Amino acid sequence: MSSPVSRSLRETGFFLGVTFFVILAAFPFYWMVITAFKQNSDLYDITNTPFWFNEPPTLEHIKYLFEQTLFTRWLLNSLVIGLCVTAITLVTAVPAGYSLARMTSRKGEALGIMIFLTYLVPPTLLFLPLSRIIAVLGLQNSMWSLVLVYPTFTIPFCSWLLMGFFKALPVEIEEAAIVDGCSLFGAFIKMAIPLSVPAILTVVIFTFTLTLQEFVYALTFVSSSDQKPITLGVSTDLIRGDVFFWGEIMAGALIAAVPVAIAYNLFLDRFIAGITGGAVK
């Protein structure tokens, strides 16, 4: 039996710990939000306290983004890249994950591990050989080069993630469908896919977020402003020489982050179910 004193001490410790990590995680977002709405004179006056508004908030940075830069174009580029990469990833990773899950031999397992290992090769090693391929295909300085390159890291991880999920699906369901008149492919479409919607949603969100935040490949392969995705556009076109347009940079980051945050929250439960596979069923 624990005494009331030790229990309240433990609770206090728990909440102190949680508070610490919440602040640690949320502070950058807070910083981003207030910077996006601060006037320049407020922002660059080092005598002001930086943690709150010293002058009234303003929308001028956001206005500048939309009127004076190609921000809308970058947003659109990121959206198109994200959708294409997500589609490519789904079309390849879902069948790949399924095959790996149902190939129960040792070869199947080895293949699964090999696919996962490719995910561990860092982009900084890969962009040199990849740039040759991009050049040969005539995709230099085009956002379509990114549509081609991004699946190299989304497909391995997503195949692996889906493999874990498909393994947790009882194989009897598909076998019953096969005996009941489906082909193997029919059983996959009618049984395996509808039952793995949580995992597929996870893949969609994961892929979309990864492509949205990718920077190294975009910086390497794209240089024209109108072909840039948002990460690259904001951090290259809004830094001129050693002048940082902090207000605009933060406003751009905020606008790109909000839809993703909303999407995550909407699908949080399914997302967790997808990541943990069948374990929570």
Place this chain on the structure above:
Amino acid sequence: MAAVLTRDIVKKFGEVPAVNGISLTVPDGEFMVLLGPSGCGKTTFLRIICGLEQQTSGDLLIGGHVVNDIPPRARGVAMMFQSYGLYPHYTVRNNIAFPLRTQRVPREEIQKKVDWASRLLGIGHLLDRRPRQLSGGERQRVALARALVREPTALLLDEPLSNLDAKLRTLARQEIKNFQQSVGLTTVYVTHDQVEAMGMGDRIAVIDHGRIRQVGTPTEIYEDPADLFVATFVGAPPMNVVTHNGGGYLGFRPENFLPRNMIEDGGATEFSFRVDRSEYLGSERIVYGVIADFDSSQPITAKLPPAHVAEASIHPGEWHRFAVKNSALRHFDAGGNRNTRH
């Protein structure tokens, strides 16, 4: 409905044979039980019949046609899995309708057949539920309805009762058997439970290590086991086996091993039986012990009717005069095969 016939079916996983040459004929309308211990190859054999596994060699005929290379969906067989394999994202109605939909049966006919099958199994009130909202017994009936709805050539069941509790199992056993008799469906039923096998099968095929040890009616399997494996696998407690005449074996069922005075004269073999322990089970009393002058790897058991043998007459630790009618003795040769000369 159709007869199922297999000729020398072999299935190897790598170098390991799971099914090692099974030839079996299941005539049209028969209830055939495949009985054997876990890992004996009976489920693999069933999966070969329905087409989920491809045999390494041998022929499979359904309704007189060789179906070796025909995919499961075209064989017209229905299978009920141990875990039922219901479709969790479909309602009960759609689960039952699924085999008809894949065959593009017209909508009105699907409706009619689903109603027929659900009425037959008494699950009409569950049609709009999903499998996870059903109890074990209800799931089992839905699985059975789904298996029957398209009037299969043969019904294959893989330990369908093992997920039910003991009471429900007895009930479901009756239902499946009644149902099979009324529809007259060729049925192959896999189980490791000898009570299910004895109670349901028209015939039983006892399987061990991928081979059939004996095929016969429940009575034949029990009364005239072909070898020591069948003799000791079927029956609870199993047949007593003692070494005899040097190399051979002598077997007798525990219920035939009785106090000498309970056996009327006319050919009985006497044994000296030392009782070690006795269990009272209500309808019977199981007595464990050893017999003099014979070797046995297992304790010898006797199944006594409590109504006729008073508890006071059996003293643990003492030697008693027991006997077996000669007609109830079974002789086996040194290789374990039945020796029919006796």
